Amino acid sequence: MLLLSGSDDGSCCLWDARSARPACAIAGHGGEVAGIGFSGESRLVVARGAEIHVYDQRALGPASRRASDTTATVARVANAHGAAEIQAISTRGDFVAYVDEDGRLGVCDVTDPADATCFSGGHGALASCVCFHPEAPVVATGGFDRRVLVWDIAAESIAASACADGEDDPGANQLVNPPFVYALDFAPDCDGTVVSGHADGRLMQFVRSRPEVLATAGLDCTIRLWDADAVTDPGTAPAAGGGVPAPLGCCRLAAKPDAIATSEAAPVVYVDQDSSIVAYALV
DSSP states (O other): EEEEEOOOTSSSSEETTTTEEEEEOOOOOSEEEEEEEETTTTTEEEEEEEEEEHHHHOOOOTTOOBOHHHHHHHEEEEEETHHHHHHEEEEEEEEEEETTTTTTEEEEETTTSSSSOOOSOOOOEEEEEEOSSSSEEEEEEETTTTTEEEETTTTTEEEEETTTTTTTTTTTTOOSOOOOOOEEEOOOOEEEEEEEGGGGGGGEEOOTTTTTTEEOTTTTTTTEEEEEHHOOOOGGSOOETEEOOOOOOOEEEEEEEEEEEESSSSSEEEEEETTTEEEOOOO
16 A cells, blocks of 8 residues: 655655655655645556656655656646646546646546647636546546636536635635635545535545545644535534534544645545654544
């Protein structure tokens, strides 16, 4: 079971999650890492600046000898919208979707990086997150305009749009803790329901090995587990405090988390906190 991490210095490391030891590493180049992902059987996808780098895992040496950026690179994808810095990526199969600081979306096949699809329109501010639907040709994006957009990739158009706080005017100002969209994930029932994370709950992901559970973490240094059905359909479970589903459990973190990830192979939630990756087992 492998875990991929990226750092502010631009370097990446592939970890053996069972032994907690690094398997291989890539030296930093071109700025801090904005997004990471797996593609196909052996490709690693890393976003830095206005480019996405695709590496062949099989060409990487041991972690003690970090591979140079050029040694293991099999493809580079430039932001089709220009020099705007990429903020986040999502991978599915051979495809990668990315969003940039100008609020725009791009999708490309990493085996044919020159043939990227640029989407017109989009967010009115920085786009901060993107997520592929697990089956359908659909991508969801979120941004600092507080909107969640669902894109039909085949039609190259926006299929649905919603404002995170329910306001009709996405330009309205909320000065204290504005509901910027920091994270997105499609609910596991595959009916197209999108769950978004904001402000204090800015990190979230459905647990891949336990899709009935949603994991969240935020600025309050606490990781919480939620019943997925209660989150996506509050009428299915009792609520605590008038409308808010009660968490299944919670755990205090030692520091503010920077990222969260889960695995299909084991009921574990990985949290990046204070420059360390900590694994929390679901019981």
